Amino acid sequence: MASHRAAPIQAALTTRRATPEDAPVCGRICYDAFSAISAQHNFPCDLPSAEVAAGFMTMLFSTPGFYGVVAELDGRIVGSNVLEERSIVMGVGPITVDPTVQNAGVGRRLMLDVLQRARSQHAAGVRLVQAAFHNRSLSLYASLGFDVREPLSCIQGKPRQRSIAGCAVRPATPADLDPCNALSHRVHGFDRGADLAHCIERGTALVVERGGRITGYSSHLGFFGHTTCEANQDLQALLASVDSYGGPGILLPSRNTEMLRWCLAHGLRVTQPMTLMSMGLYNDPRGAWLPSITF
Amino acid sequence: MGIKEFWTVARKRPVTALALVLLWIASTIGWEVIHPKLLALLQPPPPFSHLGGEYTGTIYGSGQFDLCFVEDEAHPSTHEYDVRGTMLFASGAYVDYKGSTSGNRLDMKYARGGNSAVSDNGTATFYAPKSGKGPVEGYYVSKRFPENRQNLMLTKIAGNCRLANWGQGW
Numbered sequence: 001m002a003s004h005r006a007a008p009i010q011a012a013l014t015t016r017r018a019t020p021e022d023a024p025v026c027g028r029i030c031y032d033a034f035s036a037i038s039a040q041h042n043f044p045c046d047l048p049s050a051e052v053a054a055g056f057m058t059m060l061f062s063t064p065g066f067y068g069v070v071a072e073l074d075g076r077i078v079g080s081n082v083l084e085e086r087s088i089v090m091g092v093g094p095i096t097v098d099p100t101v102q103n104a105g106v107g108r109r110l111m112l113d114v115l116q117r118a119r120s121q122h123a124a125g126v127r128l129v130q131a132a133f134h135n136r137s138l139s140l141y142a143s144l145g146f147d148v149r150e151p152l153s154c155i156q157g158k159p160r161q162r163s164i165a166g167c168a169v170r171p172a173t174p175a176d177l178d179p180c181n182a183l184s185h186r187v188h189g190f191d192r193g194a195d196l197a198h199c200i201e202r203g204t205a206l207v208v209e210r211g212g213r214i215t216g217y218s219s220h221l222g223f224f225g226h227t228t229c230e231a232n233q234d235l236q237a238l239l240a241s242v243d244s245y246g247g248p249g250i251l252l253p254s255r256n257t258e259m260l261r262w263c264l265a266h267g268l269r270v271t272q273p274m275t276l277m278s279m280g281l282y283n284d285p286r287g288a289w290l291p292s293i294t295f
Numbered sequence: 296m297g298i299k300e301f302w303t304v305a306r307k308r309p310v311t312a313l314a315l316v317l318l319w320i321a322s323t324i325g326w327e328v329i330h331p332k333l334l335a336l337l338q339p340p341p342p343f344s345h346l347g348g349e350y351t352g353t354i355y356g357s358g359q360f361d362l363c364f365v366e367d368e369a370h371p372s373t374h375e376y377d378v379r380g381t382m383l384f385a386s387g388a389y390v391d392y393k394g395s396t397s398g399n400r401l402d403m404k405y406a407r408g409g410n411s412a413v414s415d416n417g418t419a420t421f422y423a424p425k426s427g428k429g430p431v432e433g434y435y436v437s438k439r440f441p442e443n444r445q446n447l448m449l450t451k452i453a454g455n456c457r458l459a460n461w462g463q464g465w
Contacts, residue, residue, distance in 0.1 A: 088434045088444045124434035124446040281432055283422050
């Protein structure tokens with residue numbers, strides 16, 4: 001297999017805080033980079049178009065709680081990275097580099113920038129999700145100190161079963177925020193209250209009740225949402241309650257074999273393998289859960 | 296069974312011989328005595344069982360978070376701790392915390408306000424180190440201002456607890 005490694009271009013490379021005005025260029029680079037690496041491995045691209053990617057970057061670069069950074073080479077934007085800093089554990093991504101200048105240190109520089117930012121914000125831990133087929137990104141993150149935590153299966157489809165006995169799913173309301181945060185703390189050791197509050201406001205969040213109390217919630221059943229439950233039956237109830245999952249799909253920890261088999265037996269399919277990685281504070285969750293594409 | 300017969304069995308069937316020895320010890324000493332000792336041998340120690348003593352780390356740049364694991368002297372074998380903490384501010388103000396462990400997690404909650412107009416009470420969460428020894432890693436979140444959150448890395452400074460300011464002044 002041919003291998004190409006470009007000369008480092010660190011001397012001419014600069015980074016600066018991203019602004020919403022950078023979103024069209026960063027969106028184009030994001031789409032080009034993701035579609036190129038996915039096509040090389042015969043997987044579908046995570047983003048449908050450059051326009052959708054630009055809209056996504058606009059949201060990330062203008063929403064409080066997100067830190068965006070762009071890398072410039074001779075004044076031209078060649079990549080970007082984002083740090084979600086809404087909770088004590090922070091998430092990285094998307095990080096993308098213009099395919100014409102890849103393998104020359106731009107990605108590492110962008111990663112070092114957000115890790116420095118996370119340190120300055122006193123993050124207890126930093127996490128990310130990478131495409132498992134992407135050897136270079138795995139190597140970059142591992143060399144920076146990230147540990148592999150969970151193999152993930154991206155899952156999409158329409159579930160055959162539409163409800164689980166004893167579990168009731170309904171849209172989340174602001175009154176559900178405290179019990180959901182308490183549940184997250186029990187399962188993960190920290191809460192993602194700011195993210196969840198935003199999703200409740202947008203109307204994407206769901207809760208599942210069993211025995212008269214909240215036993216699970218999802219900020220959004222899809223690529224960009226996270227889900228936390230006490231047990232697999234709560235997670236099954238949430239997954240069964242919708243027609244499909246947002247974006248490329250949900251991210252199921254593959255070691256949850258009971259859930260993986262349940263998904264496969266109920267008409268869902270695995271679309272691609274991914275990996276959850278972390279640096280700093282990490283503890284195995286005590287419950288059933290789905291990370292978002294950030295963490 | 297005599298000694299000779301026992302050694303014949305031990306050579307041929309060591310597992311059976313070990314079971315016989317355990318049965319003999321149990322019948323001699325008493326099952327009530329040997330059972331907890333056997334359990335202690337078979338079960339891994341609780342996650343916080345090796346963390347007795349005092350730990351400290353910095354918070355808010357110039358502040359300090361102290362943590363104490365006070366072993367239950369009446370039942371040292373249970374590895375139960377009375378967990379206490381104090382957050383000291385650069386101004387000299389301090390806030391007391393009390394904690395309880397659940398599995399590998401230690402949750403610290405505000406116990407009482409300090410010796411001045413301290414408003415920044417909240418919660419701290421720590422995890423038992425996987426190696427069984429320190430440092431103890433976790434984070435603090437202010438209750439009143441949730442955006443005030445800090446990672447915490449506490450290192451052991453003493454085998455015995457001092458926490459000189461804990462419970463003092465109020």
